[in-house]
Amino acid sequence: MKNVIEVKHLSKSYKSHKAVDDLSFEVKEGEILGLLGPNGSGKTTTMNCILALLKYNEGEIKIFGKEMSPSAYDIKSKIGVVFQDVAVFDELTVYGNIDYFCGLYIQDKTVRAEYVEDALKLVGLTENKNQYPKQLSGGLLRRLNIACGIAHKPKLIFLDEPTVAVDPQSRNNILEGIKKLRDSGATIIYTTHYMEEVEILCDRVIILDKGKIIASGTNDELKALAKIEEKVTIEVPELSPIQLSGFESIKNVSEVSYDNGVMKVVFNKGKNNLADMVDYLKDNKIQYSKIFAERPTLNDVFLELTGKELRD
Amino acid sequence: MFWHSFKYAFRALLKSKAMMFWTLIFPFILAILFNMAFARLHDFDVFEAFDVAVVDDENFRDSEIFKEAFKTLSEEGEEQLFVTQYVDSEKADQLLADEKVDGIVYIVDGEPHVKIKKNGTNQTVLTTAVEQIYQSSKMIEDIAGTKINEAVSEMSPEQLMRGEMPDVEKIYKDAVATVSEAEPNVKDDSRVMNMVVIEFYTLIAMACMQGSMLSSEMMDRCLPNITSRGKRVAVAPTRKGIVIASNLLASYSILLLSLIALIAFMRFVLGVEFGSNLGFIILLAAVGGLASTVMGMMLSIVLKTNNAAKNVIILIITMVGCLFAGMFGGNKGFFDNLSPIINKISPVGMITDGFYSLYYYADLARYFSNVYGLLIVAAIFMILSIRGLRRQRYDSI
Numbered sequence: 001m002k003n004v005i006e007v008k009h010l011s012k013s014y015k016s017h018k019a020v021d022d023l024s025f026e027v028k029e030g031e032i033l034g035l036l037g038p039n040g041s042g043k044t045t046t047m048n049c050i051l052a053l054l055k056y057n058e059g060e061i062k063i064f065g066k067e068m069s070p071s072a073y074d075i076k077s078k079i080g081v082v083f084q085d086v087a088v089f090d091e092l093t094v095y096g097n098i099d100y101f102c103g104l105y106i107q108d109k110t111v112r113a114e115y116v117e118d119a120l121k122l123v124g125l126t127e128n129k130n131q132y133p134k135q136l137s138g139g140l141l142r143r144l145n146i147a148c149g150i151a152h153k154p155k156l157i158f159l160d161e162p163t164v165a166v167d168p169q170s171r172n173n174i175l176e177g178i179k180k181l182r183d184s185g186a187t188i189i190y191t192t193h194y195m196e197e198v199e200i201l202c203d204r205v206i207i208l209d210k211g212k213i214i215a216s217g218t219n220d221e222l223k224a225l226a227k228i229e230e231k232v233t234i235e236v237p238e239l240s241p242i243q244l245s246g247f248e249s250i251k252n253v254s255e256v257s258y259d260n261g262v263m264k265v266v267f268n269k270g271k272n273n274l275a276d277m278v279d280y281l282k283d284n285k286i287q288y289s290k291i292f293a294e295r296p297t298l299n300d301v302f303l304e305l306t307g308k309e310l311r312d
Numbered sequence: 313m314f315w316h317s318f319k320y321a322f323r324a325l326l327k328s329k330a331m332m333f334w335t336l337i338f339p340f341i342l343a344i345l346f347n348m349a350f351a352r353l354h355d356f357d358v359f360e361a362f363d364v365a366v367v368d369d370e371n372f373r374d375s376e377i378f379k380e381a382f383k384t385l386s387e388e389g390e391e392q393l394f395v396t397q398y399v400d401s402e403k404a405d406q407l408l409a410d411e412k413v414d415g416i417v418y419i420v421d422g423e424p425h426v427k428i429k430k431n432g433t434n435q436t437v438l439t440t441a442v443e444q445i446y447q448s449s450k451m452i453e454d455i456a457g458t459k460i461n462e463a464v465s466e467m468s469p470e471q472l473m474r475g476e477m478p479d480v481e482k483i484y485k486d487a488v489a490t491v492s493e494a495e496p497n498v499k500d501d502s503r504v505m506n507m508v509v510i511e512f513y514t515l516i517a518m519a520c521m522q523g524s525m526l527s528s529e530m531m532d533r534c535l536p537n538i539t540s541r542g543k544r545v546a547v548a549p550t551r552k553g554i555v556i557a558s559n560l561l562a563s564y565s566i567l568l569l570s571l572i573a574l575i576a577f578m579r580f581v582l583g584v585e586f587g588s589n590l591g592f593i594i595l596l597a598a599v600g601g602l603a604s605t606v607m608g609m610m611l612s613i614v615l616k617t618n619n620a621a622k623n624v625i626i627l628i629i630t631m632v633g634c635l636f637a638g639m640f641g642g643n644k645g646f647f648d649n650l651s652p653i654i655n656k657i658s659p660v661g662m663i664t665d666g667f668y669s670l671y672y673y674a675d676l677a678r679y680f681s682n683v684y685g686l687l688i689v690a691a692i693f694m695i696l697s698i699r700g701l702r703r704q705r706y707d708s709i
Binding site: 053096 | 541550
């Protein structure tokens with residue numbers, strides 16, 4: 001597959017702060033690339049540099065094989081962007097907003113009318129097309145924001161946290177819409193904080209922190225990076241402090257917690273972890289009602305790689 | 313693409329309640345309030361001359377024009393405006409404190425000043441009359457100065473060598489006569505009515521300045537460092553110049569329609585007599601509105617701050633310009649002397665000067681110098697805007 005985006009050695013500083021530090025990656029045609037990272041990791045700055053909205057200090061950016069610049073109108077005509085902030089006109093109706101932004105790309109009125117209707121259908125706003133943004137709920141507003149960014153049927157779409165603060169129904173609608181866009185052949189760059197969305201949608205993921213790529217790969221490749229093998233949850237009605245501390249002596253156990261009759265044991269990579277623990281329960285005559293194990297999630301990998309301390 | 317963008321920018325502005333209030337509704341409200349405030353002046357049967365105190369000191373006695381003007385305006389008859397008491401400074405203050413006069417007029421360094429205790433119609437008439445007298449005196453000086461220079465340049469070197477000089481006294485008398493004849497160029501030549509007209513001129517000038525707010529608002533919607541909508545426009549394959557030009561035209565169209573509606577409302581509903589000046593008023597308003605609109609665009613590009621802060625800065629710049637131009641009861645002459653350059657380069661200064669010149673001058677030379685000045689300022693603002701816009705990518709957004 002062809003590279004739709006090629007970023008080579010991109011660096012961007014705000015005075016002394018290095019927001020993006022020697023970043024290089026490619027995006028293949030037709031894939032959904034997840035761009036993950038804590039707040040301030042450089043996701044949005046990277047996106048703005050790629051879109052030629054921001055000056056950058058060093059590096060090279062090519063889109064569809066051509067160098068990206070503010071006047072690269074042929075490239076821009078194939079790009080759609082859904083920004084993090086809702087970017088619509090309060091004074092225009094839902095239809096007016098989509099038609100206005102679509103009209104910046106598509107001049108033919110008949111084609112545009114068809115595209116606007118398609119976008120309304122895609123985000124489920126056909127019945128709201130004569131309403132004004134102030135009359136829409138937060139979820140509907142987000143959907144309008146998406147429709148304004150993709151109505152012109154772009155080949156490359158940037159989605160910057162499109163599901164922030166939306167209700168589960170709207171979120172589901174948005175994710176379904178994104179899948180449809182991918183199925184129609186669009187290449188998508190998707191930034192989000194919601195790991196489950198990445199697991200559902202993205203073919204490949206890049207994790208950024210402090211302006212650098214700290215990991216990249218498919219969901220499975222990233223999960224394989226996790227130090228933990230599994231997380232075991234056991235319902236134990238009664239447990240003495242001695243019995244509890246005994247769990248820490250089981251081979252490969254990295255973390256033990258007990259709260260309200262529920263015990264959580266985290267195992268590092270190794271063999272027969274679950275069997276060893278069941279043996280320990282039997283040997284110490286500890287009564288338990290339920291037991292189940294979970295494989296590490298992308299969220300676990302993310303927290304392992306970026307740390308658990310709070311970010312701004 | 314241009315008309316697509318224009319259509320939606322125009323529609324968005326029309327539906328913006330805040331913008332339409334300040335551009336269209338607010339000047340109409342002010343016009344109605346002005347009309348109500350001056351209503352009694354329309355009925356000359358009920359207009360009564362009111363008491364004023366003039367500080368009769370050396371400064372006043374040296375000012376021939378003010379002496380003559382107050383003598384004329386205090387003469388008993390149909391056109392009497394003031395019942396004037398010529399007193400010293402202390403006595404004048406006492407009369408004002410006791411509310412036995414509506415205001416005090418005193419001269420410092422050739423400039424008139426008005427002291428009032430409260431606001432009211434009489435106080436407004438007094439302030440406007442004094443400003444009018446001062447403008448007339450400045451105009452006489454201007455005309456006489458020009459004529460003296462012309463006379464000197466026409467004299468031969470031999471005449472100059474002989475020490476011959478132009479007839480300065482005659483030139484001054486002619487200038488006074490010119491100013492007197494020029495006054496006023498409207499059907500109703502009552503002094504009181506002319507003061508009302510000049511207040512309406514001031515209102516039109518202020519309405520012109522709303523163009524800055526309109527264009528600034530529209531520009532912010534196109535700039536990626538200010539709004540997300542601007543970012544969305546910036547990533548589209550449409551040339552930035554086309555989007556900005558269409559937004560600017562939409563802002564100007566709305567302003568122009570509002571100004572024409574305001575002038576028509578003043579003329580045909582409120583019955584303000586603009587005489588034969590109506591066409592010139594519309595032309596000056598159109599050019600002034602253009603300069604104001606381009607100024608708003610330039611400031612929006614140059615000021616790297618958020619929309620709200622930008623609006624406050626534009627408002628301050630506009631209001632300072634209005635104050636220097638003699639609005640809000642200010643004395644234009646005083647500010648002309650304080651900082652002559654501001655009124656010469658600020659759009660609002662040129663707009664008001666253009667209106668004043670329509671009122672004070674018989675010929676249109678000064679009026680057109682203001683029209684051309686506004687066009688030049690608009691061109692300079694446009695060049696600065698284009699230079700600013702060339703920095704299409706930002707260090708931070």
